[in-house]
Every structure is written in structure tokens, then in C-alpha cells.
Amino acid sequence: MAQYIMKGGNPLVGEVSISGAKNAALGILAASVMADEDVLIENLPDVQDINMMLDAIREIGADVMRLDTHTVRINGKGIRELSVESENMTRIRASYYLIGALLGKYGRADVPMPGGCEIGQRPIDQHLKGFRALGAEVEIVNGRIRVESKKLRGEHIFFDVVSVGATINVMMAAALSEGRTILENAAKEPHIVDVANFLNSMGANIKGAGTDVIRIVGVPRFHAATYSIIPDQIEAGTFMFAAAITRGDIMVKNLIPKHMEAISAKLIEMGCEVLEFDDAIRVVGTPRLRPVNVKTLPYPGFPTDMQPQVGTAMALARGVSVLTESIFESRYRYLRELSAMGACSKVEGNTAIITGVEKFTGAEIHACDLRAGAALVLAGLAAEGITTISDIHFIQRGYEHFEEKLRALGAVIELANNERDLRKFMMVAG
Numbered sequence: 447m448a449q450y451i452m453k454g455g456n457p458l459v460g461e462v463s464i465s466g467a468k469n470a471a472l473g474i475l476a477a478s479v480m481a482d483e484d485v486l487i488e489n490l491p492d493v494q495d496i497n498m499m500l501d502a503i504r505e506i507g508a509d510v511m512r513l514d515t516h517t518v519r520i521n522g523k524g525i526r527e528l529s530v531e532s533e534n535m536t537r538i539r540a541s542y543y544l545i546g547a548l549l550g551k552y553g554r555a556d557v558p559m560p561g562g563c564e565i566g567q568r569p570i571d572q573h574l575k576g577f578r579a580l581g582a583e584v585e586i587v588n589g590r591i592r593v594e595s596k597k598l599r600g601e602h603i604f605f606d607v608v609s610v611g612a613t614i615n616v617m618m619a620a621a622l623s624e625g626r627t628i629l630e631n632a633a634k635e636p637h638i639v640d641v642a643n644f645l646n647s648m649g650a651n652i653k654g655a656g657t658d659v660i661r662i663v664g665v666p667r668f669h670a671a672t673y674s675i676i677p678d679q680i681e682a683g684t685f686m687f688a689a690a691i692t693r694g695d696i697m698v699k700n701l702i703p704k705h706m707e708a709i710s711a712k713l714i715e716m717g718c719e720v721l722e723f724d725d726a727i728r729v730v731g732t733p734r735l736r737p738v739n740v741k742t743l744p745y746p747g748f749p750t751d752m753q754p755q756v757g758t759a760m761a762l763a764r765g766v767s768v769l770t771e772s773i774f775e776s777r778y779r780y781l782r783e784l785s786a787m788g789a790c791s792k793v794e795g796n797t798a799i800i801t802g803v804e805k806f807t808g809a810e811i812h813a814c815d816l817r818a819g820a821a822l823v824l825a826g827l828a829a830e831g832i833t834t835i836s837d838i839h840f841i842q843r844g845y846e847h848f849e850e851k852l853r854a855l856g857a858v859i860e861l862a863n864n865e866r867d868l869r870k871f872m873m874v875a876g
């Protein structure tokens with residue numbers, strides 16, 4: 447099984463360019479099958495979750511033409527199959543977006559229960575509540591979600607919890623239903639806005655995305671469109687924290703500074719210098735970070751997907767930090783891995799008390815999920831000595847060319863596929 451092997455201690459210095467947003471792209475790819483004309487999607491991130499979604503929509507009959515690594519042309523005209531059988535769709539979370547897309551367009555969908563990172567219970571009741579409100583019959587049988595409706599009608603829907611997935615999913619179905627839908631207590635993440643903009647570019651009538659009330663007037667069909675996906679807020683944040691954790695100096699390019707405000711503010715509080723440009727942010731690390739308190743919240747709060755990265759930085763700060771995870775209940779497993787590197791933390795309920803240490807030391811650890819995996823790589827790059835990280839398939843699901851981007855910043859890191867690769871690394875770098 448592939449592993450990362452790295453020799454820590456080098457501050458990461460230089461420039462890195464951010465790829466398209468994975469979580470926006472997943473919604474956009476699912477929504478693209480709702481048009482019977484050509485839809486051109488640009489700035490697609492080249493990561494495994496995206497490739498799995500492309501395979502799934504190809505399997506149900508969409509015409510999918512990858513024009514280059516980051517550009518795909520999709521036409522949903524040929525879709526014949528409303529039952530999604532792809533084995534991969536049980537592995538990723540975003541498979542649920544095919545429900546909203548197919549229900550909106552054809553009035554029916556049959557999709558396996560979604561997978562994704564094990565970071566909590568992750569119910570989908572709000573998605574189903576929304577589909578039912580639009581007039582769909584919903585049943586869950588043998589691990590599959592079946593939805594069906596003769597006619598979807600707009601409705602006034604109040605979400606009980608703020609959910610990114612439910613907001614996007616119900617917004618997609620409502621965009622092709624009859625009449626007016628109002629989504630209240632909607633999520634406001636940048637990718638909600640991106641998916642709404644994409645739907646509008648195909649002819650949808652959606653207003654208010656990015657606020658907690660989204661108003662949708664259904665249209666009968668979508669048309670051709672060309673759309674470029676926004677930069678990935680979380681990939682950008684991960685590289686910003688890479689500068690803090692390795693005491694480096696990184697210019698993170700091709701991002702939207704507005705999306706990074708909660709992250710920039712925390713880095714400044716921790717003692718880093720953060721310089722903002724039109725579409726870039728430079729983060730200059732400090733010899734010793736200051737402790738801070740962080741609570742994860744829906745956008746514009748501090749993102750849960752940045753919790754392991756800030757937790758890793760706290761573990762190197764001078765003093766005690768308090769970290770509270772308010773979105774997912776099982777997102778602290780990486781702290782156990784960090785403790786093998788010398789970190790000191792205690793978890794009580796959804797709060798972690800992290801006492802910073804002066805340095806980490808290399809260890810054999812494993813990636814627990816996508817974001818935790820990325821944070822542990824940063825820890826390994828800051829640590830004294832050699833670190834190996836297994837289960838890196840989690841990281842490859844969401845970070846494009848992660849090790850290559852890190853190497854360009856001066857990281858000593860290799861992808862090892864076998865014992866021989868590990869030995870070779872040790873001979874050269876060890």
C-alpha cells in the first residue's frame with residue numbers, strides 16, 4: 447500500500463497554486479447531467495473523488511469527454527439509467543448529489559447510501575426532508591435511497607440543521623421543479639454559491655445563495671453552459687497552515703481571499719504574518735506560535751475541514767489551546783497519531799485541550815481521513831527525523847498532486863509504493 451515518507455525540519459518556502467474546489471466540483475459534476483446539451487467545466491481538480499464521480503455519471507449514460515486534466519465536457523442527453531450501481535458511489539459522500547440531480551430532471555433516482563470520511567454519524571435526514579417537501583416519495587431499502595415523484599412542486603423548506611449537502615441537493619432538485627422554492631437556514635459555504643452560479647449558467651433561476659435564504663423559481667429545462675470552478679478554500683487553508691506549522695514562508699496563489707478570512711484571522715492571532723493580495727495570500731511563519739481557541743462553525747466561521755490543520759499548529763504553540771469541534775463528532779482521531787510524534791492533548795466530548803510542545807519527532811503514523819491525513823503530513827514535515835504515513839488514499843481523494851506541490855516548496859517527501867521505495871528514500875535522505 448502506498449505511503450508517504452518524509453524527512454522533516456525544512457521550513458516550506460515558495461509559491462503554490464491552488465486547484466479547483468473539490469466539494470464544489472462534486473456538486474457541479476452531478477448537476478451537469480441535468481442538461482441535455484454540452485456543458486463544459488473548467489478548473490476541475492484532478493483528484494480521486496472527482497474521477498469516481500465522472501465514472502459514475504458515465505456509467506448511467508452521460509457523455510463524458512475529458513478534454514484535458516482540468517477540463518471536461520458532459521452531456522446528459524443519453525442518460526437511460528436512473529439506478530446508480532457504481533461500486534465507487536458507496537465510497538464517496540457526494541454520490542448523494544445524484545439524487546437531487548436525477549430527481550429534478552427525471553422525477554426518479556435510486557442511489558446507494560453515501561460513504562465518505564468517517565468523521566461522525568453524518569445523517570442525510572435533511573436531504574430527504576427537502577425531497578419529500580418537494581413532493582417526492584422517499585424510501586431506504588437494502589442500503590439504497592429511492593426517490594420518486596410524478597411532479598416536483600416548489601415549497602417553503604426550513605432546514606433543521608445547516609447542511610452543505612442538503613442545501614446543494616435540494617437546490618438542484620428544486621431548480622427544475624414547478625413553481626417557487628424557498629430554502630431557509632441554508633448553508634452559506636463558497637461551494638454553495640459556486641453550484642448555484644453553475645446552475646444559473648445553465649438557465650436556473652436561483653437567488654440568495656451565500657445567504658441563509660435561497661429563493662428558487664423552477665424552470666422546465668437547462669441549456670448548454672461553460673463554467674470554471676472556484677479555487678479550493680480548504681486546499682488553500684492547508685497550505686497557509688503549512689507555512690505556520692513548518693515556520694516557513696508561502697505565497698498561496700489562485701485563491702479568493704474573502705473565502706479565507708476566518709483562517710487568515712486565526713493565523714494572525716497565532717503570530718503569523720498574513721499579507722493579502724488580489725488572488726493570493728502570503729503567510730510568513732513565526733519561530734513559536736501563540737496558543738489560540740478555535741470553534742468550528744458553518745461558513746463564515748472557522749471550517750471543520752481545517753480543524754486538524756489548526757489542531758496540529760496548536761500542538762506546536764507556546765501554551766494551551768482549546769479546540770471545539772461543533773460539526774462532526776469523530777474528528778479528533780489524528781490527535782492520537784500526533785501524540786506518537788510527541789504532541790500533548792486531551793479530548794473531552796467535542797473539546798480538545800492541546801498543550802503545545804517545542805517540536806515533533808518523526809514516527810510511523812496513519813492518515814485517519816482526508817483532512818487529518820493532510821494535517822499529519824504537515825506535522826511530519828515539521829518533525830525532527832523521518833515520518834511515514836500510511837492510508838494516504840484518503841489524502842489522494844482530495845488534494846491534487848499534494849506531494850509534488852509540497853516538494854516544490856522544499857519538502858523532502860516521497861510517495862513510496864513498496865519496501866524498496868522506502869529503503870531508497872532512507873539511503874538518499876535518511
Ligand code: EPZ
Nearest residue numbers: 469539540568569570571572573607609610611751773816
Ligand atoms: C460537506 O459534507 C463536505 N463534503 C465535507 O467535506 C465538510 O466537512 C462538510 O460539508 C461541512 O462543511 C462534501 O461537500 C462532499 P453537512 P456534508 O451536511 O454535506 C449534520 C472534506 O473533507 N447533518 O454540512 O456531509 C451533519 O451530521 C469533507 O472535504 C444532519 O444532521 O456535511 C453535520 O453535523 C469532509 N442531517 C452537519 O449537519 C443531514 O441531513 C453538517 O453536515 C445532513 C447533515
